[in-house]
Amino acid sequence: MEALILHEDRRSGNCYKIRLTAALLGLPLERREYDIMKGETRTPEFLANVNGNGRIPVLQVYNRFLPESNAACFYLAEGSNLVPADRFERADMLRWMFFEQYNHEPNIATLRFWLAYVGETNLTDQQRAQVPAKRIAGEDALALMEQELTKRDWFVGESCTLADISLYAYTHVAEAGGFRLEDYRNVCAWIRRIAALPGYVAMD
Numbered sequence: 001m002e003a004l005i006l007h008e009d010r011r012s013g014n015c016y017k018i019r020l021t022a023a024l025l026g027l028p029l030e031r032r033e034y035d036i037m038k039g040e041t042r043t044p045e046f047l048a049n050v051n052g053n054g055r056i057p058v059l060q061v062y063n064r065f066l067p068e069s070n071a072a073c074f075y076l077a078e079g080s081n082l083v084p085a086d087r088f089e090r091a092d093m094l095r096w097m098f099f100e101q102y103n104h105e106p107n108i109a110t111l112r113f114w115l116a117y118v119g120e121t122n123l124t125d126q127q128r129a130q131v132p133a134k135r136i137a138g139e140d141a142l143a144l145m146e147q148e149l150t151k152r153d154w155f156v157g158e159s160c161t162l163a164d165i166s167l168y169a170y171t172h173v174a175e176a177g178g179f180r181l182e183d184y185r186n187v188c189a190w191i192r193r194i195a196a197l198p199g200y201v202a203m204d
Helices: 013-025 044-049 069-077 087-118 125-148 162-171 185-195
Strands: 004-008 030-033 058-061 064-067
Touching: 004 013, 013 069, 013 087, 013 162, 058 069, 064 069, 069 087, 069 162, 087 125, 087 162, 125 162, 125 185, 162 185
Parallel strands: 004 030
Antiparallel strands: 004 058, 058 064
16 A cells, blocks of 8 residues: 655644545545644755645655645545546536635635634734635635535535535634634535545544
């Protein structure tokens, strides 16, 4: 079996996506912890040996390094039931993963980080000015998810795929960013379905 090492900060939803994917597939992961609040991914050693972009997560496969959470999830899940066999559904899965990175994560995850970890009183004037727009965009992303989940239990096909995993990571902790999940009944039911999957692991 491949030696898989996850370079991560356990508080990050992007890192959690990879852990959850591996857990649902029964794949063992060695974990290497970094504290992004202390700049541990900006050291010369990390930049030279793990990711020159200075960001985590990074999935290490032997001596090769794969940054970007959704790419790492796809690497782990290719050939499994988390990636649809149907060509259109596979592309639709990617559509939701792109949506997560462009519309969902920059708003919901960013507000969680700013409010729960940086602290509202420590925000810069520029960050504070962005909060209302990020709140609106985050609510829009959740509303679109809610609408989609009125039609089906999962975002693609008839079972959980990487589309669900990528969206779940920051959605289920969105309240830490000031979002009211109880306003999204179908999203809450979907969150419970994912938490009930065999092999599920909680965010730690």
